[in-house]
Amino acid sequence: MDGIRSIRAKSGTNLGGASAHNRRIMIDALRVNGALSRADLARATGLTPQAVSNIIEELARDGLVRSQASVRKGRGQPATPYQLVPEGAFAIGLQIDRHVTRTVIVNLVGDVLVQMEAKLPPGGPAQGVVVILDLIRKARNALAAQAPEAEKRLVGLGVAMPGPFGINTLYDDPWMMTAWQNFPLMDRIAEGTGLEVALQNDAAAAATAERLLGAAHGLDHAICIYFGYGLGAGLILNGELYGGAHANAGEIGMMLALVPGDGPDVEPLEHYASMAALCKLLDFDPSEPELFAMVTDAILRGGPKLEQWMDSVAERLRRTVQILESIFDPQTIILCGGAPRALIDRLVEKIEPLLPSIAERSRRYPEARLQAGLADPWSAALGAAAEPIARTFDPRFSAILKTV
Amino acid sequence: MDGIRSIRAKSGTNLGGASAHNRRIMIDALRVNGALSRADLARATGLTPQAVSNIIEELARDGLVRSQASVRKGRGQPATPYQLVPEGAFAIGLQIDRHVTRTVIVNLVGDVLVQMEAKLPPGGPAQGVVVILDLIRKARNALAAQAPEAEKRLVGLGVAMPGPFGINTLYDDPWMMTAWQNFPLMDRIAEGTGLEVALQNDAAAAATAERLLGAAHGLDHAICIYFGYGLGAGLILNGELYGGAHANAGEIGMMLALVPGDGPDVEPLEHYASMAALCKLLDFDPSEPELFAMVTDAILRGGPKLEQWMDSVAERLRRTVQILESIFDPQTIILCGGAPRALIDRLVEKIEPLLPSIAERSRRYPEARLQAGLADPWSAALGAAAEPIARTFDPRFSAILKTV
């Protein structure tokens, strides 16, 4: 009695897979480089001009690319550049945070068309999902008013939520949104919207946003530290977001990493370095709608308590950066956040000078070792919206393979 | 004056790329699952039985797979299982360490056929390369004596060396092999052997070995901590070795990670946790041929000095494991090494119990959070030999794409 011996194997592929990949790299090339002619695309991708011609024609038929006026550049027939059509696709992003939910709708090139938020009722997910579905409905109506054709071109809905997912609780609420994680939220949203739904933690979503239209645009190896209510990192490795074995990779907020002076009872990193920690310090209510303005204000005012906190956070992040550089050898590290611009910028300033690491090379990229990224309350929602776009149009190994 | 604007794009693919991928997944499936019938392979890979049949036939013609006796398993025509042919391919591995160079030759399934070492002269790479080429020549002769056909089936030569590569020196020799890294070693070896040569750091090589035939066999997400003369990690992410932007990913020995009691002047991790550190402690000469036996002996004898060192190393590694788990969310972490078995096993024992992390989940894999891997002086050389095999036969994204 052998039982069902499950065979582990990777998936095969065929002409269809190859073709799908080639469509994706065209779109990717146009996104990264701006408008390109068919000849440019052929040279850059290694495909024949004829193959590129066919693919571009098909993409144009599908309304994803369009030609610009032809340009003369020396001898030879002038080239006709093609660009992405912003209205070629749309996606909805949804951020679910502890006290608030936000939704944005973006188009293929990442322009934000709709942006709405709602307070989450304290009753937990059962009541929360009603608010969420209502918010999405309103956002879709607003989209329809701007672009009647857009509804047909919605490629999906991305959800960003604080992680980690599906693990034993390490410590208690309000740090973890345990009740939300045990609720069949994705099913309910998929059912309520009729869209394909995918879940990410908010750091991963922010990294997706940085890659689509931020500081990581066109980079293949970047680490995005997301400083929000909690602390996480989005890992862009080989041009793709890395999720780990259970989609919890990048949970650096859970690291028990020390700075000089810490004892064995050190708490997880995000207990020191996060908006939650700052709110506790300043005695601000995290659900306060004007929180960002209040924090910005406090930073501009300064004061020893805040400066001291920022110094200590900078010290922790400086060591975190050194650890991440040693482990990943990335092109750059980006500090972004669901946090006020002023805070992120001050922290980047204070983290410098960085500790010595393998990132210290004589011929560095144009990219600095550490830079500031997107920083506003909407960045996780924006990243959530970027996810369906990336999933549908970005070149990925898994997109080539057959679905077994 | 536009100059040469370089266009960044991913590479396209075609039928040939798809076909190459399908060959690779067949080999991978046979390696991971043992012998499989064509029907099994078709189900597991999602390809049609006819496609599998054609591919298997071709692989058999190439001498990479062979059929076994058919087996009856219930109703229906009995299945004919296919297995990898060990003599289908061979590869050479070369480890260059501070005081010694080692070479091994393995076959397609990782059996070690030849194993030789030589002392490196103190004069540096110019003299070293002569010794190295001589050693490789002897090894190939030994291989020819065992298997006359093998020479034709050599797929490449992998080199493992302590990293990091091509960065500003953080601290001085003998930790870094600066002189070696500035020498055109790969070119000289390629020229001297007529083989394709690839370079990895020794931690990456060890991880390749663990994946091919060790504790990471068949796993897609594993971190191998390599405890050798230095300290590094090999990162297996999505079933592939991750190298980072400049092939220096995994240099955890460079981490400035603290344990309770450390001050701001903490040294890189490998100054505490490495064979080099142990040799310093015990006043052993690292170039001593009997080093492993001496260390094993010392461990069996015990003594407060050694126990204290092991405790402190275990404490550092315990925290490193927690950091790696938080960052990667892997299936398992493997402690392996160019170090005596006894040392690795004692360290794994002493590292337990692990610190709380996101790896603490109720339904864990069969795999433990931390386990011991290969541990002998040959593991880096073995991994170096596994690299050409993996590069030639493992499914990888880049293997599908055209070379631009």
Add this chain to the structure above:
DNA sequence: TTTATTAAATCAATTCGCTTGACTTATTAG
């Protein structure tokens, strides 16, 4: 002005590995 050169882009035929659907073979259950 004319002609040669260069480059973009297309046309038409070909290629090649996977798919499709019908068929053969070998075994067990009833």
Add this chain to the structure above:
DNA sequence: CTAATAAGTCAAGCGAATTGATTTAATAAA
């Protein structure tokens, strides 16, 4: 002995990229 089930093959078809020749449109050189 027959029906059911599964492995595996045969032969034709398909589809996206390739190949090689051709067209178009510009500049450089004569």
